[in-house]
Amino acid sequence: MAKEAAGAAKKAAVKKKTAKKTTVKPKASNQKLVIVESPAKAKTIEKFLGKGYAVRASNGHLRDLPKSKIGVDIENNFEPEYTTIRGKAPLIKTLKDEAKKSSKVYLATDPDREGEAISWHIANILGLNPADVSRIEFNEITKDAVTNAISHPRSIDMDRVDAQQARRVLDRLVGYKLSPLLWKKVKKGLSAGRVQSVAVKVIVDRENEIRNFKPEEFWTISANLKKDQQEFEAKYYGPGGKKAKLNTEADAAAVLDAVKGADFIVSKVKSGTRKKNALPPFTTSFLQQSASGKLGFTAKKTMMLAQMLYEGVPLKDGNTVGLITYMRTDSTRVSAEAQDAALAHIRQAYGDEFAPAKPNVYKGRKNAQDAHEAIRPTYIENTPDSIKQYLTSDQYKLYKLIYTRFLASQMVPAQFETLSYDIDANGQTFKASGSRILFKGHLAVYDSKTEDDDQKMLPKAEEGEMLECLRVTSKQNFTQPPARYTEAALIKFLEERGIGRPSTYAPIISTIQDRGYVQKEAKSFVPTELGEIVTDLMAKNFSDIVDITFTADMEEKLDGVEQEGNDWKKVIGDFYGPFEKDLEAGEKNIERIRLPEKVSDVICEKCGANMVYKTGRFGEFLACPNYPECKNTKPIIKQIDVPCPKCGGKVVIKRAGKSGKSFYGCENYPECDFVSWDKPLEEKCSECGAYMVESKFRYGGKTYKKCSNPECVTNQKKKTDGKKES
Numbered sequence: 001m002a003k004e005a006a007g008a009a010k011k012a013a014v015k016k017k018t019a020k021k022t023t024v025k026p027k028a029s030n031q032k033l034v035i036v037e038s039p040a041k042a043k044t045i046e047k048f049l050g051k052g053y054a055v056r057a058s059n060g061h062l063r064d065l066p067k068s069k070i071g072v073d074i075e076n077n078f079e080p081e082y083t084t085i086r087g088k089a090p091l092i093k094t095l096k097d098e099a100k101k102s103s104k105v106y107l108a109t110d111p112d113r114e115g116e117a118i119s120w121h122i123a124n125i126l127g128l129n130p131a132d133v134s135r136i137e138f139n140e141i142t143k144d145a146v147t148n149a150i151s152h153p154r155s156i157d158m159d160r161v162d163a164q165q166a167r168r169v170l171d172r173l174v175g176y177k178l179s180p181l182l183w184k185k186v187k188k189g190l191s192a193g194r195v196q197s198v199a200v201k202v203i204v205d206r207e208n209e210i211r212n213f214k215p216e217e218f219w220t221i222s223a224n225l226k227k228d229q230q231e232f233e234a235k236y237y238g239p240g241g242k243k244a245k246l247n248t249e250a251d252a253a254a255v256l257d258a259v260k261g262a263d264f265i266v267s268k269v270k271s272g273t274r275k276k277n278a279l280p281p282f283t284t285s286f287l288q289q290s291a292s293g294k295l296g297f298t299a300k301k302t303m304m305l306a307q308m309l310y311e312g313v314p315l316k317d318g319n320t321v322g323l324i325t326y327m328r329t330d331s332t333r334v335s336a337e338a339q340d341a342a343l344a345h346i347r348q349a350y351g352d353e354f355a356p357a358k359p360n361v362y363k364g365r366k367n368a369q370d371a372h373e374a375i376r377p378t379y380i381e382n383t384p385d386s387i388k389q390y391l392t393s394d395q396y397k398l399y400k401l402i403y404t405r406f407l408a409s410q411m412v413p414a415q416f417e418t419l420s421y422d423i424d425a426n427g428q429t430f431k432a433s434g435s436r437i438l439f440k441g442h443l444a445v446y447d448s449k450t451e452d453d454d455q456k457m458l459p460k461a462e463e464g465e466m467l468e469c470l471r472v473t474s475k476q477n478f479t480q481p482p483a484r485y486t487e488a489a490l491i492k493f494l495e496e497r498g499i500g501r502p503s504t505y506a507p508i509i510s511t512i513q514d515r516g517y518v519q520k521e522a523k524s525f526v527p528t529e530l531g532e533i534v535t536d537l538m539a540k541n542f543s544d545i546v547d548i549t550f551t552a553d554m555e556e557k558l559d560g561v562e563q564e565g566n567d568w569k570k571v572i573g574d575f576y577g578p579f580e581k582d583l584e585a586g587e588k589n590i591e592r593i594r595l596p597e598k599v600s601d602v603i604c605e606k607c608g609a610n611m612v613y614k615t616g617r618f619g620e621f622l623a624c625p626n627y628p629e630c631k632n633t634k635p636i637i638k639q640i641d642v643p644c645p646k647c648g649g650k651v652v653i654k655r656a657g658k659s660g661k662s663f664y665g666c667e668n669y670p671e672c673d674f675v676s677w678d679k680p681l682e683e684k685c686s687e688c689g690a691y692m693v694e695s696k697f698r699y700g701g702k703t704y705k706k707c708s709n710p711e712c713v714t715n716q717k718k719k720t721d722g723k724k725e726s
Helices: 002-022 039-049 089-100 113-126 143-151 158-185 196-212 249-259 284-295 299-311 336-349 393-409 487-496 502-514 529-541 548-564 568-589 713-720
Strands: 032-036 053-057 104-107 217-227 230-239 264-276 414-425 428-439 466-478 518-521 524-527 598-603 610-616 619-623 633-635 638-643 650-655 662-666 679-684 691-696 703-707
Touching (some): 032 039, 032 089, 039 053, 039 143, 089 113, 104 113, 158 529, 158 548, 158 568, 196 524, 196 548, 264 428, 284 299, 284 487, 284 502, 299 502, 524 529, 529 568, 548 568
Parallel strands (some): 032 104
Antiparallel strands (some): 217 466, 264 466, 610 619, 619 633, 638 650, 679 691
């Protein structure tokens, strides 16, 4: 016993000695310090934990690679050179002071790689030992989740930290080495990136597909038939039940001749039922895609709103409640507690028949990070309508999307009755099909609006029965080029091919637009001339950087740092060797590219030169070609064919400074101060005589007319009716 006691005392002495070297020595205090990322989150968590806990926010990263230089010691095995972020010194001092007077410091940054790295940086700054069990994480900001996390701290996961460092260093090397080359060879202000350059190339490649597309003619034939007073349509399939394509008008005419005056007889009947399973709960990328398609939100806006819902919203009692789980995830997993709560709610609100016998489980995609759950509501009793009054319009729409998708994911499949006919007309086969819902199942909550859900049931008919033919018509068609990428389609493409990670899609999409590489037309991405030039240069000289397979393979190697503990510096080294050779070759071989300038007929009043069109963050503008000697710039003025409601002058389209949003103003400004966000019309209001305007619904891009006078009875009526303009 004495020997064991001596050994224990020796270990304790070693531990005490180590602690003096690596940790902040706390003063005698019962206070425990919890450090989170967000100030909004800090207030909520402090209420949960109560007396004895101080919760402070780091406001994201405290240290990072410097902006003024590459910040990676390439000669010293890619060692990163971290510096304090400008403006964070006072906050660091405050955190150090709080840590010194606390008996315990808990690091509660976000539950992902980035959050793990922030905790590691904070530990280093405060002199804490990363091996100490002081790291806590929670997937939702609820009292149970937070108190449970406090009870189960762990040490910092260095594999996660290294995975974040690997991405940060790799992106810094690519960006800081390639961008200066683009400045030198093309123009200043450009950038290249490991994922952003691939995203631009994907858009450029699609545009080239569209340009090179050659439409092919084909014809379709439809027969409008009738049975028991119900009309339905049958599509031509081919002769004798074999699929055929009608390439020319002559092909279609031959079929029309063959079926002219023929009896349309049911030759085959197939009936049955089918099930449609619910969609899984949201991952980050699927949330971005669905919010884009259903709500018209950009990926950036979706993530901003989701962050608000995650951090919490004050509800009826004034207490802030986190409404959704962590919004950066590519897992479809759901906790057993959340599933049980959902099933209980489904039985109570919809009936036992809507709840499955066993909770639904969804298989995640390959390489999905399963560290935390899918995006779901934290409390199933917080139905969208019950908390609507505490949310903004946009918060409500996104919360409802998340809530209904999750609830539907825990419900039974929808059931459909299906019926299809093969119909013979003088040896030519037509086909018709229909379906109807027998049981809504999950569609009672979340309607995915697929085409097959909207089919109508066919009238009942038997084999050998003759149908009444009302008419047979042919139609000329042409194959269509592939569609341009919308935000949702681009995100889907990148995720399916393992390019980037869901948390990076929103900033990437913003960056490629800000750099002038792509722009939006009718909600779809179109590459600019600059984007095509830079992509061509990259493809010829840095093919790996813009190669989809290479980039996806690199993403897997970076994942391997976290999942398998692989050496992150070796991953960087294997990449950097060939990359450095490409850089050296590029410096020598790439000739200076002169970007073609589109000359306008507008004369620069400062030097007399014809001004040229330039593209900036908010679109095109006019600039003097003699820059930098002459730095004159002008907005591009576009007129609309409507007189100014105030002075009768011409109304022009202008662009707001920081937001870049278009508005309408008088050409005689400042003499005339008329401005309007909505497009003015010549039409007058029938109630008050004020001018009418064309306003846009917030989502969907559709327009409607309204009176410009906010006090007009037509606008007041909308308020009285409780209707909000969307």
